[in-house]
Amino acid sequence: MSRKQDIIDAATDLFSQNGYHATSTHQVAKLAEVSEGIIFYYFKTKEDILLEIFYDSFDTFLESLQRIMDEAPTGLDALRAWVGIHFEAIDSRAKNILLLVRDFPASLANEDSPHRENILGRVAKLHQFLVKIIKRGQKDGSIGSCDPEPTALVLRSLLIGYTRVAMLENPHPPEFSKALWGFCRRALNPNPSQA
Amino acid sequence: MSRKQDIIDAATDLFSQNGYHATSTHQVAKLAEVSEGIIFYYFKTKEDILLEIFYDSFDTFLESLQRIMDEAPTGLDALRAWVGIHFEAIDSRAKNILLLVRDFPASLANEDSPHRENILGRVAKLHQFLVKIIKRGQKDGSIGSCDPEPTALVLRSLLIGYTRVAMLENPHPPEFSKALWGFCRRALNPNPSQA
DNA sequence: CAAAAAGCTGAGTGATTACTCAATCAATAC
DNA sequence: GTATTGATTGAGTAATCACTCAGCTTTTTG
Secondary structure, eight states: OOHHHHHHHHHHHHHHHHOSTTOOHHHHHHHHTSOHHHHHHHOSSHHHHHHHHHHHHHHHHHHHHHHHHHHOSSHHHHHHHHHHHHHHHHHTTOHHHHHHHHHOHHHHHOTTOTTHHHHHHHHHHHHHHHHHHHHHHHHHTSSOSOOHHHHHHHHHHHHHHHHHHHHHTOOOOHHHHHHHHHHHHHHHOSSOBOO | OOHHHHHHHHHHHHHHHHOSTTOOHHHHHHHHTSOHHHHHHHOSSHHHHHHHHHHHHHHHHHHHHHHHHHHOSSHHHHHHHHHHHHHHHHHTTOHHHHHHHHHOHHHHHOTTOTTHHHHHHHHHHHHHHHHHHHHHHHHHTSSOSOOHHHHHHHHHHHHHHHHHHHHHTOOOOHHHHHHHHHHHHHHHOSSOBOO
16 A cells, blocks of 8 residues: 555544544654655645545545446435445544535635635536436436425535434434435425325 | 634635634634634534534524414414525525535534533424424314424425535525425425325 | 622733754655 | 556654743732
8 A cells, every 4th residue: 555545544534533623733744654754745725635535535526426326226215325335434433424414514614715626516516416316316207306405405514414413412323214215205205195 | 793603604614615724823813803812702613613512503593483383374384494594695695504514513523522412402302392283283273183392393394405415516496495394394284186 | 897709800821733954764856 | 577656654754832930011909
């Protein structure tokens, strides 16, 4: 394994466990068993380590999503699989996801952050995937009629919030994930109810 | 206004704008037009300022929720009003909420944080409010049958996620908030659909 | 009014820490 | 075998920043 990967691994461990700010580059170097200097040979700044972890994780996530879309028979199935990725991350207490949930927002909120564009670009890509999935579901009859754009945003919000809550507050028993999916299914049900 | 409140106001401004870690106590003192020393006369540590802001905001939130429950005619109406509080916070770009959304998670994630109990206690209170609202809705027929505990968690997750997304990414146009509420209403519909 | 208490100041401090750099080592090229 | 390039080291540095404290001012109390 490359030195660079060692650094990323150690940083992911420490950042997710103790938080980005509470972790020093000294600690990262120690855990990765490299000198502190080399961190700054591979990364311009400490923040760049965080960003690289984020971009890598997100891009991997987008790739899985693409695979899911190709394999799922219906739009609703694709959505279920997308939701499932989140559950898996929660169950395995995936460090990179925990890291995102804990420490990411700060740099995003600043409207003048130089990373905002890169980040929002990836988020937009995910959003478009979801919109596609919803439209597909509406075509194949597995998802009811609704405006795909806002619905995609709602779904994204729900899963972000749920992942956050589940990872920060407590483990999530099966009935919670079942309830979440049931909630979505009812909201997206193609067969209109009698109001 | 008291000096202490001046400090809280300045801290809320700066923390929400630039982030907790990127803000120094020196800056807070300057904006509040007080000496740096007095910050530590009123607060034991910098973190205590953040916690006080959080506790105040959360307690105010819980009070509004109580009022809402007393006034709303049905469970579903109470839920709608609860959702509405979030929309108002987003629309007004409420600083204390932005602050929570941005900087809070870190101290929560550590299982051994001394604040974890206080925080989770308040969260549990909110959760119980929601459970009560759902049960009430099921009794008065405005909400369909579902397990109240997990459903409350799902609703809480959804609103946390939505507030986060709306505040960090972009303004939220009316059709988004409408879509969110429509999503909830369909998921909670008392009239079962034909599967 | 005197004394005590509370409120307030801002220069100072000690510890931390992201980042640098001159020097060494390893590998590749010629 | 020598030169060049890239990889790696770790001691050093400059800056930051949360927090302290001795003393001043204002308010309260008896």
